[in-house]
Amino acid sequence: MDNTVFLNTNREMPLLGLGVYKATGENEAENAIISAVESGYRLIDTASVYKNEENVGRGIASCGIPRNELFITTKVWNTAQRLGDIQGAFERSLDRLKLDYVDLYLIHWPVPGCYLSTWKVLEEIQKSGRALSIGVSNFEIRHLEELEANSGIIPAVNQIECHPLCYPKELIDYCQNKGIQVQAYAPLARGAYLDNDVMCVLGTKYAHTPAQIGLRWATQKGISVIPKSVHPDRIRSNGNIFDFTIEQEDMDLIDTLNENFHSSHVPEDLRDIAF
Template sequence: MANLDVTTATLPLRSGGVIPQVGLGVWQAPRGGVTRDAVHAALRLGYRHVDTARIYGNEAEVGEGIRQSGIPRAEVFVTTKLWNEDQGFDKALRAFDASLQRLGLDYVDLYLLHWPVAGRRLDSWRALERIKSEGRAKHIGVSNFLVPHLDELFDASKEVPEVNQIEIHPFLQHRETRALCAKHRIIVEAYSPLTHGTRMDDPTVQAVAREVSRTPAQVLLRWGVQHGLVTLPKSTREQRIAENGAIFDFSLSEDAMKRLDALEEGCATGWDPRDQR
């Protein structure tokens, strides 16, 4: 398969450097050879961004796939995340050390608070600020943080998150949160951009796909890219990984974008932080 144009599609991070706009997500990817081979395949196809987490249980396999690819470490953007039971200042520091060890890396490019755990998220953020100051995470951010969680963090922290990773697709757009992130120059990453396959047969998505001669999955991913999001589709199949990355040689018209924007229905297909105080 030919390399994809996902290496050069990047967004600038506030503290410097860039983040690739399409990354391979590995949530629910099996441990062992499947995840390792998926990472290896994605990097061979041109991906330069891999997103994992402690709770996914496959950090070691992600590290193996990166090493097997032969791609220089500096060219691969690696994200992992702090899970809920590891939150709190001291526990977060220890959990980060453990993630680095499992990955087999000296640093990560991005470390995220995976969830806005009440009573512990501010102490956890202080730990991430220290980790960044030590150079072991080049960038730090949050995941599943909505406006109230972000406002609290802005008031109490030294550093503003550089990234916020939340579920986003045409059926769940989090416009208020995205507007706040834009105001503070926080990159928004869209996880579950393909709705776990639950909306692929939507008539509007199907119609737009026919108009541009692309798959519904490519339409959903392109919608996110045109909204300036980082998008993190998950697959362990090489053909699907290639398809998900082939979204930079076409664009959606203004009319198509408006029709997709109109699909908002507040539909969370995974974790929903709207009730998290």
């Protein structure tokens, strides 16, 4: 069963990755990465605002997997956008990661009045070869439309919150029609659907956990997932999602669980803006 997707840059990206948000304890991110690669993960997702790029870099260096077999993502934060210091922020991320390039560099949030100019700099970074693909995170249709109107380069990825309780179908359809790969962060909704009756019944039916059902539901839709965990057993379990297929009627049933529930929050510096 194929567990990768091709981006509009003709580069391959795993459907499953490890998120390291809040993994800031000593050796926490490093140990999580080592556990993840042992379980078959090849995508690691971090961000400058996570304050753990150095630890991620150590994990990459010590995990025993050649760099060209890994897919590394990081993101530019809102402060750097407002300061117009995108190149500087990117170079600092590379330095902390101890890498010559990243596979994907994202605008973390569409900061009003900034994200169009930020995107222009990301285009330059991509042309330099130091980011093989560029994309966005938390962009809605209106942000993507404005980007398209001002740039010839379509984002390779839009990373959004997505899980059975938060299924923004219109946005996902828009992205897929435009050739933008959707990637789901918080795909386990921070545990919010793990005791849901429907998910538990389906877990029993398919002999997998509700978490695995939720992750498989997303990947069957072609959505990449980056569940966050620092626990080796959970990392291993979250990766065990490509050995079964959910029937279409059950996929449709999971779709009906959507209640636009967000387990993540808009950052404080953007809370006055309607998202």
